[in-house]
Amino acid sequence: MRESVPLDSSSAIILSQEPDVVIVGAGSAGIGAARRLLASGLTVTVLEARNRIGGRTVTRSFKGHPVDLGAHWLHAGPINPLVKLGFERGEPLRRAPTEGHFYVRGKPGSRAQSVALDRAFAMADRAMTQAAKAREDQPAAKSLPPGMGPLGHRVSDIHGLVSGRPLDEVSLHDFPSMEYADNLFIAGGLGDYVGRLGKDLPIRLNAAVHAIDWSGQGVQVDSSVGTLRAKAAIVTTPMTVLQADAIRFAPALPDEVREAIHGFTRGVYEHVILHWPDAPFKGPDRLATLIGTHRSPPGLLTRIDNTPFHFFELDQPHAMHFDRRDVHAPARFAREILTEHFGHRALRNLSVMHATTWRNDPWSRASWAVIPPGLAPIRDSLKAPVAGRIWFAGEALSRTQWGTAGGAWEEGERAAGEIAERLKASR
Ligand SMILES: Cc1cc2nc3c(=O)[nH]c(=O)nc-3n(C[C@H](O)[C@H](O)[C@H](O)COP(=O)(O)OP(=O)(O)OC[C@H]3O[C@@H](n4cnc5c(N)ncnc54)[C@H](O)[C@@H]3O)c2cc1C
Structure with missing residues (x-):
């Protein structure tokens, strides 16, 4: 390894400098993926460009009341993994009224x-x-x-x-x-809930990833805080951020993957x-x-x-x-x-x-990714890993919960589950 990622001096969490998996982004998808990989016994480092976790879920206090600036509804209760987990954890969930x-x-x-x-x-x-x-x-x-x-x-x-x-x-x-x-809501805000789920995970803040090299074995991830090597990477950055070439891939991503990424339009x-x-x-x-x-x-x-x-x-x-x-x-x-x-x-x-x-916002550039007419298959075409080393995850890949925090979590867990299976098989 040429450089190492400094330990996060603000926390007691030890960040692995050569983890099994690097996750790019600590929003719902990244947090869901990290928890799933850690539960499988793998080592993980999450690199997050912002100075906070949660991505497009964040709760702020106004006049002493928590108010969500991003996602607020827990949609699709019966299939939303954040609802299931919330009930298991005894989180303060409540049903959204159907009358208006x-x-x-x-x-x-x-x-x-x-x-x-x-x-x-x-x-x-x-x-x-x-x-x-x-x-x-x-x-x-x-x-x-x-x-x-x-x-x-x-x-x-x-x-x-x-x-x-x-x-x-x-x-x-x-x-x-x-x-x-x-639909459901959660007292205290959805952003704070996702923040609780990300607490104590190995996350490096202020760490913007700008290049992923997959020319050799595994991946080499270059970020504003140094370079990491890992067996695999999960990229959860919004599609609109990838469209702006915020992350350079070497070699370039296969054409069908690039076309899928560039097929989405900005949902606002x-x-x-x-x-x-x-x-x-x-x-x-x-x-x-x-x-x-x-x-x-x-x-x-x-x-x-x-x-x-x-x-x-x-x-x-x-x-x-x-x-x-x-x-x-x-x-x-x-x-x-x-x-x-x-x-x-x-x-x-x-x-x-x-x-x-x-x-x-340079780290979201949209509220979610939208599929224009004629391009419906692109959500699914991004699910296949690139060379068995780079997985994409996030709200844009979810078929039944696109544009939501629950869909992002589901996709993070899916990618993590696939990597865990693959790494277990190769041991
Ligand atoms: C105003 C608004 C209202 C919404 N309402 C709802 C709602 O009510 N219910 C709902 O379920 N969903 C809602 N959504 C959508 C929901 O917020 C998103 O679908 C979901 O949070 C996306 O999660 P994600 O993990 O895919 O992406 P993100 O949350 O965007 O996480 C990606 C992370 O990657 C980081 N990142 C980006 N580039 C880099 C880089 N180069 N290096 C390192 N890190 C990087 C970002 O900072 C971010 O933290 C809303 C969104 C908005 C904006």
């Missing part, structure tokens, strides 16, 4: 209006699930049925928000594979965090739909964890529009729209605490 708020021009909507919205969602889901069975892929927007009424736009906008791009830029074959049912979803004690919404953790005026919030989650905090969500077109404007533009936008619905007086004690910019 429905307002028309600032007043609670009628039962008939709310039923019409539910019906429009059900029609869209049925049509998309049906259309996705056809061999030929197409933009998901093309399969939205006619006749959904004026609420059709709302349905399309919400699906675009949770997809990370407008539906005409999303693969129909990929879209309905996502499982969204049976950002939180504008509101502190609004007098908000009209009652009950914790409910989604609110506001219609009937010129504009609507792309998404709104109210009274998070029964606090005065709310997420005003930005979809990709809105968030990208703000890139060309001043930093206060998202806050002004949230205020303008809520004023259109509830009037100035209702917003007297509303403060905008923060607006996230994951799309411009």
Whole structure:
């Protein structure tokens, strides 16, 4: 070994300088992978570019309340590994309410209006699930049925928000594979939960990986804190970071792997965090739909964890529009729209605490990876290891939980399990 990785002086954890496996990135995928490898008796070093772990899950305190800046929902409860593990550990999980708020021009909507919205969602889901069975892929927007009424736009906008791009830029074959049912939340924030799972793991912070050489036996990983050698590497950096060539591979990755990496588009979803004690919404953790005026919030989650905090969500077109404007533009936008619905007086004690910019963070460059029409197979094509030494993992590879912390964890565990099997067999 030419150089060694210094031990992390801030912690008592000993970092192996020649571990069995190097993991790039300490988000959900990296933490899930590290725990799985350590449980198999292998040695691991995790290199993390940021000065904290958790990646796109992180919880910050505002006015003494924990608020997630990234992932917040535990989606797909029955298949989400973070839910299963959370119940085993006795973590403070709670079911997300299925009922939400429905307002028309600032007043609670009628039962008939709310039923019409539910019906429009059900029609869209049925049509998309049906259309996705056809061999030929197409933009998901093309399969939205006619006749959904004026609420059709709302349905399309919400699906675009949770997809990370407008539906005409999303693969129909990929879209309905996502499982969204049976969601949960966790008291104290999802970021803090993932942080607890990463505690005491052999992680080196402020360690940006810039090259992986797999020309010889095993891998040589060059980072800002030195060079490591290992039998295998798991790369969990977001696809958008790999697209920017943040990590140079020598030799170059096979064409089909490069094409898969470059096939994804940037999914964008950002939180504008509101502190609004007098908000009209009652009950914790409910989604609110506001219609009937010129504009609507792309998404709104109210009274998070029964606090005065709310997420005003930005979809990709809105968030990208703000890139060309001043930093206060998202806050002004949230205020303008809520004023259109509830009037100035209702917003007297509303403060905008923060607006996230994951799309411009050099270590994420997006909120998650999106599959454009025609490229649905690329999630799976990244699962095969390169030369039995480099595995990719992370949210982008998950078929049924893409774009989620649970999907990232699942993929980290999958890669780790495969490496453990392979190294055991070669002993
Ligand atoms: C605003 C927002 C809201 C979201 N809401 C939800 C939600 O409610 N529920 C949900 O499940 N998911 C949600 N997501 C998505 C979820 O956060 C991600 O899918 C998941 O956290 C990704 O985990 P990962 O391990 O694949 O990647 P990451 O968490 O991004 O981890 C990758 C790690 O690699 C590090 N890294 C990058 N480059 C390098 C390098 N060169 N060298 C070393 N380290 C590097 C990064 O710093 C990072 O820590 C949301 C995301 C955003 C942004």
